[in-house]
Amino acid sequence: MIGGMADRPYHHGHLRAALLAEAERTLREEGIDALSLRDLARQTGVSHAAPRRHFADRQALLDALAEAGFAWLGDEVRAAVNGASGDYQARLRAAATAYVRFATADAALLQLMFTVKNASQPGVLPEASASLFGAVSDLIGQGQRADALPPGDPGRLRLLLVATLQGIAALVISGRVPAEQTDALVADAVALFTRSHN
């Protein structure tokens, strides 16, 4: 045997996780068009048909990526809220900033999360996004109890807040908002929600 590299055993052992990690990197660095199952198999050192065991088709892989993305974004938003000091508006701004930062750092992933033709397993993605929506729900509840947000159906207010953050992210990603204006726009959005309530 020349070269001395230990041969990978016939069974990879962590193929599913390896594929997901490699896919996330490719998605972030090169965009969704560069994401091919064959290429992923090549970079992971298995045959082109091996991924089939773990992902029924390309869409199943994309769904899994979106699912992981929701969990991750939910964690980021929660961490930003918990780590922020200051009044309610400051905490809301921290959460909003974390959201938009995630969106610009991993634009293709965010887009994947908010498109979803038809999840292979119906109900999986709504469940995954519940983590994010739950974090925002907590934040809404706090704001309404502190009279820092307008009263009314918290569910609709939550949707409206997520929509606004999502929309800002979309504008930044598409280049219609220059990167320097991002923070100001986020601050404007937060001010709009907390207007005459601080």
Added chain:
Amino acid sequence: MIGGMADRPYHHGHLRAALLAEAERTLREEGIDALSLRDLARQTGVSHAAPRRHFADRQALLDALAEAGFAWLGDEVRAAVNGASGDYQARLRAAATAYVRFATADAALLQLMFTVKNASQPGVLPEASASLFGAVSDLIGQGQRADALPPGDPGRLRLLLVATLQGIAALVISGRVPAEQTDALVADAVALFTRSHN
């Protein structure tokens, strides 16, 4: 000659327009994954290499579709504003509803408009979206003059309004907002902007 159908002449004559029309239909009815240059050529009755004369590559076709989409959406929003009767809030709501209706009726096209990896011709897409942004700018100006919208930089308010509409559309398209709740969410958004100013 059997069948009697007049043979298409060697030169199609309106190939570019025919390709765009067919592409718009496919995009709307079957989504972006079903949009292939070869299939488009087939359905238009030319060889698979013919589209190359009019669109350098697949991305150039997508850019052209996005460009047309912006012009169309701008027209829709303008028409809604002009056709609405009632106070300012009613006109703003009409515009917002037109936007979201467009988004849900042609989800894949809207997504194309707000992704844009890198337009083949830099500057073409920003120019096309100016039609939409101009319509919204007019609406913002009217609102601020009538004291129906908060004062401040109209440019930022415009971005924020577009972001909110875009975000609502994204939530509806991804199925996170049920279709029945769409109108209520749009009304909430409009109320948020005009709050304590009507």
Added chain:
DNA sequence: ACCTGAACACCGTTCAAGT
């Protein structure tokens, strides 16, 4: 249970050649 290798039907893109 997990992976390989060959096969099939598609793509986008290129380019010499035809009208």
Added chain:
DNA sequence: ACCTGAACACCGTTCAAGT
């Protein structure tokens, strides 16, 4: 100026077979 036909290097997906 516009379109064709063959060619190239890719895909996703399927399936019998190997370990």
